[in-house]
Amino acid sequence: MKHELDIETAANILKLLGDKTRLTMIKILADHECCVCEFVALFQMTQPAVSQHLRKLKDSGLVKESRKGQWVFYSLNPSHTYYDFVRNVISHLPNQLSKLKELEAQGKRISCD
Amino acid sequence: MKHELDIETAANILKLLGDKTRLTMIKILADHECCVCEFVALFQMTQPAVSQHLRKLKDSGLVKESRKGQWVFYSLNPSHTYYDFVRNVISHLPNQLSKLKELEAQGKRISCD
DNA sequence: TTATTATATAAGCATATTCTTATATAAACA
DNA sequence: TGTTTATATAAGAATATGCTTATATAATAA
Numbered sequence: 001m002k003h004e005l006d007i008e009t010a011a012n013i014l015k016l017l018g019d020k021t022r023l024t025m026i027k028i029l030a031d032h033e034c035c036v037c038e039f040v041a042l043f044q045m046t047q048p049a050v051s052q053h054l055r056k057l058k059d060s061g062l063v064k065e066s067r068k069g070q071w072v073f074y075s076l077n078p079s080h081t082y083y084d085f086v087r088n089v090i091s092h093l094p095n096q097l098s099k100l101k102e103l104e105a106q107g108k109r110i111s112c113d
Numbered sequence: 114m115k116h117e118l119d120i121e122t123a124a125n126i127l128k129l130l131g132d133k134t135r136l137t138m139i140k141i142l143a144d145h146e147c148c149v150c151e152f153v154a155l156f157q158m159t160q161p162a163v164s165q166h167l168r169k170l171k172d173s174g175l176v177k178e179s180r181k182g183q184w185v186f187y188s189l190n191p192s193h194t195y196y197d198f199v200r201n202v203i204s205h206l207p208n209q210l211s212k213l214k215e216l217e218a219q220g221k222r223i224s225c226d
Numbered sequence: 227t228t229a230t231t232a233t234a235t236a237a238g239c240a241t242a243t244t245c246t247t248a249t250a251t252a253a254a255c256a
Numbered sequence: 257t258g259t260t261t262a263t264a265t266a267a268g269a270a271t272a273t274g275c276t277t278a279t280a281t282a283a284t285a286a
């Protein structure tokens with residue numbers, strides 16, 4: 001079943017994606033859960049700056065969080081009305097796996113298995 | 114041949130699309146040339162406000178203009194590197210034909226044939 | 227030429243955005 | 257318990273955005 005998108009809401013979603021940091025976050029989260037400290041390492045940004053971007057994404061419902069011990073993991077929310085739309089948009093972007101690999105190489109990838 | 118998109122440029126494009134007025138403009142321009150005064154009628158916005166949105170779109174190269182007599186017509190620029198990307202994004206949005214029909218009904222549609 | 231119509235540009239203002247630093251909260255660990 | 261680690265929130269500052277009004281430019285018509 002296809003949801004009918006509305007242009008104003010779509011504009012707001014695109015505005016959220018229209019920031020390099022958030023767009024990269026979403027691209028990564030589409031395939032991999034990540035916690036805040038991983039993004040801090042990835043983007044070379046202060047922790048509050050990262051948290052604030054994630055909060056915007058969370059407030060929109062595009063992203064959800066789940067606490068695992070001391071960490072809070074974020075992931076794309078597949079039940080969002082615009083989930084398919086967002087996946088489609090980011091599907092055309094280069095994947096960011098190399099960034100995650102850097103993290104792993106530096107031993108900064110967090111895993112809870 | 115497929116162009117390789119880069120995430121920073123894509124974010125800038127999405128930021129441009131992340132405004133209700135500009136997103137609607139692009140959606141309309143994807144199928145129909147329009148001149149400034151048509152958008153002024155459509156959006157019930159002042160002419161300078163409309164011109165400034167169009168200038169942003171033109172500065173990005175996403176949209177091109179062509180003067181026809183007293184009018185300046187805008188259209189989507191098919192040779193832009195992100196043309197396919199943009200078309201894909203807007204393909205999921207509801208079409209805005211009803212707005213053009215309103216214009217026609219009011220005798221405000223401009224045509225140069 | 228002068229007036230009208232369409233459009234662009236400039237300047238200013240209100241608000242939004244995105245950082246920064248400082249501090250609060252929450253879980254884990256000694 | 258107190259300390260460390262991870263995260264969130266608050267407040268402030270710098271900049272960006274999107275309008276407004278006034279004015280400039282360009283084409284057309286009288």
